Amino acid sequence: MxxxxxxxxxxxxxxxxxxxxxxxxxxxxxxxxxxxKPRVAGAVDFRGAQWVAASSANWRRADRPDDYGIDRVVIHVTQGSYGSAVKVFQDPAHGAAAHYIVRKDGHITQMIRELDVAFHAGNRGYNGRSVGIEHEGFVERASS
CATH class of the missing domain: 1.20.890 (cAMP-dependent Protein Kinase, Chain A)
Known part of the structure; x- marks a missing residue:
């Protein structure tokens, strides 16, 4: 040597x-x-939520909050139906998905674990430090 x-x-x-x-x-x-990192298939971070997996092309594996601190929540509106949002988030060509979708009746679906980074805010910095929540409805229709 x-x-x-x-x-x-x-x-x-x-x-x-x-x-x-x-x-x-x-x-x-x-x-x-x-x-x-050990993961449990179908496990949710919010008790009562239903697990429906988003396409792995629409998020990246992380270890939050250890590697990125979570200090904000980004609220989105689907501009469509709950079903269309689920379908879009499962499409690998879409390139985006939120951690949660909240249906009009209050039902909550989790599509990405909170410890992982969802591509939802259109900004790498915001994606890394936030949880994305998509609400079913239309911005211009307050009743939806």
Whole structure:
């Protein structure tokens, strides 16, 4: 083993130890290839919500709030029916989905886990730090 290898190895070990000491590995471990944070299929974050999965093309895996703090809620209006919103969020070509859809009768459907980032706000920064809630109805019709 050469001196250069020894120095590089020592530096890597020192950096690794520093990362562990700061607790940063807890933010990074799930990003390693082949390592996934445990998930329970169909589990919801809001008790009473129904789980209907959005297309995985419309969100990205994360570990919120550990890697991104959640400090806001973004409210959307479907400008259509509940059924059309579910269908659109399950379409990988759509490129967007919210964490929740609230139907006119109050029924709540969760489509993306809160610890993951939904593509709903059209802005990476807002997406990373918010939960998106879509409400069935039309903006111009207050009664809907």
């Amino acid at each position: 050469g001196r250069r290898t020894l120095l590089i190895g020592g530096a890597a070990a020192a950096v690794g130890t520093a990362v562990l000491a700061r607790g940063e590995l807890g933010h990074l471990w799930w990003r390693l290839p082949g390592v996934e």
